[in-house]
Amino acid sequence: MRKKVLITGFEPFGNDTVNPALEAVKQLEGVIIDDVEIVTQVVPTVFHDSIKAAIKAIETYEPNVVICVGQAGGRTQITPERIAINVDDARIPDNQKNQPIDEPISEDGPAAYWSTLPIKRMVHHMRKDGVPASVSNTAGTYVCNHLFYGLMHYLTNHASQIRGGFIHIPYIPEQTIENGSPSLSLDVIVRGLKTVAVIAATEKDDIREIGGTIH
Amino acid sequence: MRKKVLITGFEPFGNDTVNPALEAVKQLEGVIIDDVEIVTQVVPTVFHDSIKAAIKAIETYEPNVVICVGQAGGRTQITPERIAINVDDARIPDNQKNQPIDEPISEDGPAAYWSTLPIKRMVHHMRKDGVPASVSNTAGTYVCNHLFYGLMHYLTNHASQIRGGFIHIPYIPEQTIENGSPSLSLDVIVRGLKTVAVIAATEKDDIREIGGTIH
Amino acid sequence: MRKKVLITGFEPFGNDTVNPALEAVKQLEGVIIDDVEIVTQVVPTVFHDSIKAAIKAIETYEPNVVICVGQAGGRTQITPERIAINVDDARIPDNQKNQPIDEPISEDGPAAYWSTLPIKRMVHHMRKDGVPASVSNTAGTYVCNHLFYGLMHYLTNHASQIRGGFIHIPYIPEQTIENGSPSLSLDVIVRGLKTVAVIAATEKDDIREIGGTIH
Amino acid sequence: MRKKVLITGFEPFGNDTVNPALEAVKQLEGVIIDDVEIVTQVVPTVFHDSIKAAIKAIETYEPNVVICVGQAGGRTQITPERIAINVDDARIPDNQKNQPIDEPISEDGPAAYWSTLPIKRMVHHMRKDGVPASVSNTAGTYVCNHLFYGLMHYLTNHASQIRGGFIHIPYIPEQTIENGSPSLSLDVIVRGLKTVAVIAATEKDDIREIGGTIH
Numbered sequence: 001m002r003k004k005v006l007i008t009g010f011e012p013f014g015n016d017t018v019n020p021a022l023e024a025v026k027q028l029e030g031v032i033i034d035d036v037e038i039v040t041q042v043v044p045t046v047f048h049d050s051i052k053a054a055i056k057a058i059e060t061y062e063p064n065v066v067i068c069v070g071q072a073g074g075r076t077q078i079t080p081e082r083i084a085i086n087v088d089d090a091r092i093p094d095n096q097k098n099q100p101i102d103e104p105i106s107e108d109g110p111a112a113y114w115s116t117l118p119i120k121r122m123v124h125h126m127r128k129d130g131v132p133a134s135v136s137n138t139a140g141t142y143v144c145n146h147l148f149y150g151l152m153h154y155l156t157n158h159a160s161q162i163r164g165g166f167i168h169i170p171y172i173p174e175q176t177i178e179n180g181s182p183s184l185s186l187d188v189i190v191r192g193l194k195t196v197a198v199i200a201a202t203e204k205d206d207i208r209e210i211g212g213t214i215h
Numbered sequence: 216m217r218k219k220v221l222i223t224g225f226e227p228f229g230n231d232t233v234n235p236a237l238e239a240v241k242q243l244e245g246v247i248i249d250d251v252e253i254v255t256q257v258v259p260t261v262f263h264d265s266i267k268a269a270i271k272a273i274e275t276y277e278p279n280v281v282i283c284v285g286q287a288g289g290r291t292q293i294t295p296e297r298i299a300i301n302v303d304d305a306r307i308p309d310n311q312k313n314q315p316i317d318e319p320i321s322e323d324g325p326a327a328y329w330s331t332l333p334i335k336r337m338v339h340h341m342r343k344d345g346v347p348a349s350v351s352n353t354a355g356t357y358v359c360n361h362l363f364y365g366l367m368h369y370l371t372n373h374a375s376q377i378r379g380g381f382i383h384i385p386y387i388p389e390q391t392i393e394n395g396s397p398s399l400s401l402d403v404i405v406r407g408l409k410t411v412a413v414i415a416a417t418e419k420d421d422i423r424e425i426g427g428t429i430h
Numbered sequence: 431m432r433k434k435v436l437i438t439g440f441e442p443f444g445n446d447t448v449n450p451a452l453e454a455v456k457q458l459e460g461v462i463i464d465d466v467e468i469v470t471q472v473v474p475t476v477f478h479d480s481i482k483a484a485i486k487a488i489e490t491y492e493p494n495v496v497i498c499v500g501q502a503g504g505r506t507q508i509t510p511e512r513i514a515i516n517v518d519d520a521r522i523p524d525n526q527k528n529q530p531i532d533e534p535i536s537e538d539g540p541a542a543y544w545s546t547l548p549i550k551r552m553v554h555h556m557r558k559d560g561v562p563a564s565v566s567n568t569a570g571t572y573v574c575n576h577l578f579y580g581l582m583h584y585l586t587n588h589a590s591q592i593r594g595g596f597i598h599i600p601y602i603p604e605q606t607i608e609n610g611s612p613s614l615s616l617d618v619i620v621r622g623l624k625t626v627a628v629i630a631a632t633e634k635d636d637i638r639e640i641g642g643t644i645h
Numbered sequence: 646m647r648k649k650v651l652i653t654g655f656e657p658f659g660n661d662t663v664n665p666a667l668e669a670v671k672q673l674e675g676v677i678i679d680d681v682e683i684v685t686q687v688v689p690t691v692f693h694d695s696i697k698a699a700i701k702a703i704e705t706y707e708p709n710v711v712i713c714v715g716q717a718g719g720r721t722q723i724t725p726e727r728i729a730i731n732v733d734d735a736r737i738p739d740n741q742k743n744q745p746i747d748e749p750i751s752e753d754g755p756a757a758y759w760s761t762l763p764i765k766r767m768v769h770h771m772r773k774d775g776v777p778a779s780v781s782n783t784a785g786t787y788v789c790n791h792l793f794y795g796l797m798h799y800l801t802n803h804a805s806q807i808r809g810g811f812i813h814i815p816y817i818p819e820q821t822i823e824n825g826s827p828s829l830s831l832d833v834i835v836r837g838l839k840t841v842a843v844i845a846a847t848e849k850d851d852i853r854e855i856g857g858t859i860h
Binding site: 070071094112215 | 229271285286287288289297298300302303304305306308314316317325326327328335350352353355356359360361383385418421423424426427428429430
């Protein structure tokens with residue numbers, strides 16, 4: 001039976017005019033791999049509005065899996081996030097000039113939610129396919145973590161049959177001309193996200209494999 | 216009225232024969248600053264045993280504040296941790312050859328506990344004093360996070376009047392001869408930890424200051 | 431009139447089983463862009479033998495330009511080298527187990543040779559084309575610098591009408607699965623090297639553009 | 646017989662209001678260790694003027710050894726430089742707003758000069774003493790390399806009995822509060838420079854020890 005995977009991508013933020021997540025999302029729209037269909041949604045890089053846009057897309061598409069994707073400039077690998085934490089602590093304003101500092105995302109929510117995606121398995125298959133990947137234990141405290149937490153809060157309370165999670169991706173090469181940061185080509189990122197979508201849609205259980213961090 | 220601060224430090228682990236946390240703890244034992252007295256406890260770098268040793272010291276010393284300190288090789292600053300997460304995912308075995316992978320620390324505990332130390336205020340005062348410091352949003356998934364989670368789980372359930380948290384410190388210069396990693400001198404670390412102890416003992420509320428991370 | 435560019439690539443060395451320079455060279459063999467023809471030569475990662483192989487190829491192909499390419503694991507950009515220095519100082523043995531320490535490459539050669547390629551112009555055009563690039567001021571002290579120095583020593587003394595230089599390239603993604611280092615996709619590297627070949631073959635003079643390093 | 650070592654330090658430059666080299670120099674002035682006396686000279690962070698100031702100090706003090714010291718923000722270790730290259734390529738203006746791009750330092754000078762200090766031996770003794778140190782193969786293309794080249798050009802042509810070289814040092818902790826860069830405490834830097842001064846004054850020959858770089 002066909003599985004539907006909703007992938008969201010952010011609009012550019014900060015000083016960036018490009019967001020690799022957005023570029024990747026454009027290439028993933030409507031892609032069908034075996035019995036897995038990918039649908040996509042662009043979300044604003046804005047506290048709360050991003051969650052609303054994601055929830056609206058979930059209600060529209062009724063996917064089996066939701067994967068939110070965001071840029072983590074400076075990272076070298078595709079990094080499925082393990083956990084979302086209940087705090088907004090913005091280093092820079094969002095695209096609507098909101099800059100919450102140490103505020104809870106949900107007043108009555110728990111301190112954190114786990115990703116319900118098989119993150120180790122996703123990493124395993126990306127690496128097997130030559131795509132640099134590892135598990136991350138922090139999604140930061142900006143809009144990415146915010147959307148991740150908001151997504152898991154919504155799914156837990158309103159749609160617990162849907163699995164969800166967040167994946168951070170590196171800059172693409174075009175973004176690193178001036179800053180000299182690490183990058184990963186868009187085609188490698190897209191390849192990784194396709195693998196992730198298929199694994200997330202078809203494999204419920206995670207594997208037990210070394211992939212933690214010392215600190 | 217005198218306040219008592221318990222500071223714990225780990226024994227060396229992995230390939231290291233020195234642990235800067237341990238060296239710092241030795242220098243902090245018995246230090247009295249104004250009305251703040253520091254007592255210390257060495258803990259084994261072993262899953263579960265580290266928590267037991269910390270709890271035993273808490274019961275012995277009955278401190279007002281507990282600060283666990285661990286090494287984060289590769290970091291450049293003293294980093295108070297914001298949150299402890301309920302998972303053990305060991306990249307290398309601990310000093311007793313335990314290597315749990317993706318196991319909960321407490322079967323019935325929440326996904327995460329917040330530090331109850333005024334982390335932004337501690338960072339603020341260390342920086343004012345010339346000590347490189349910033350808030351960290353992940354303590355990793357090894358024994359450091361394990362002890363941090365175990366500490367907060369214990370305090371929440373058995374001694375909620377005691378504040379507690381975890382601080383990661385960089386290598387000291389002697390440890391970086393071969394690996395070329397960043398380091399911070401022991402005297403700077405000790406100076407930072409003294410500031411932390413005084414602030415944690417005397418200031419209950421945190422300040423609102425930019426200090427989050429984008430990702 | 432057609433220009434011929436000879437590009438050399440190293441065999442894998444150290445713990446690597448892949449060398450991106452070699453992979454790139456394979457894709458560049460026989461490529462013709464406008465009036466520029468690329469010919470290629472694989473060279474051993476061995477002190478002195480690498481120089482001999484390059485000289486033999488120069489004598490065979492009689493190119494207008496020689497560009498030697500090597501891997502600089504950990505770099506994030508394609509980096510044309512500015513200068514070759516007259517010293518071998520090997521951190522690890524080469525593929526024939528030679529490990530010279532602080533030995534001159536040429537007993538009677540000068541301390542250093544400049545690249546005779548238009549390095550700033552090459553960087554300028556790669557960046558314009560979206561390829562991360564910058565000038566490097568050290569090619570290290572291993573076989574890459576050795577070949578670079580040997581090439582310039584030969585050209586200076588025996589074929590001064592041929593321009594030559596060295597370009598370091600990052601790991602490709604497949605090489606970074608375990609080490610988490612930065613990488614650049616092979617297609618981006620190949621695209622950058624094509625730009626370099628055309629610029630080097632058709633533009634003799636360099637441009638004056640900011641691109642130095644503070645230290 | 647007493648040996649005299651002249652150590653120079655730069656005034657702060659760029660956005661920095663502190664220069665660790667200057668701070669170190671202040672602490673080294675007049676220090677006597679066994680038969681080695683240290684004298685110091687502050688030099689402006691200005692192309693050409695820095696060389697003039699150093700030469701004037703050499704003529705005044707008539708030292709046996711000259712060691713110029715400069716800041717390399719971002720490095721983690723004390724790094725004796727191996728080679729000075731004959732080019733000014735300024736990424737930012739100097740303190741007199743000069744910003745030469747790809748200009749030779751000396752029209753008739755060679756491409757490069759080697760340090761005449763026993764750099765491997767200096768590194769060896771610093772490391773033995775717990776001070777993080779390694780050989781560097783590039784002093785950049787800014788005022789540090791400029792002074793280094795100018796020093797060696799002068800010594801080679803006018804005072805070849807005097808040994809000379811350049812040492813880059815990391816930020817000190819106070820400078821890294823905002824930027825999060827690696828640092829080394831001033832007392833560790835001063836300790837390292839004392840070791841360097843004694844070794845440079847008393848040991849003419851270098852040792853043969855692994856310490857090169859792959860790239």
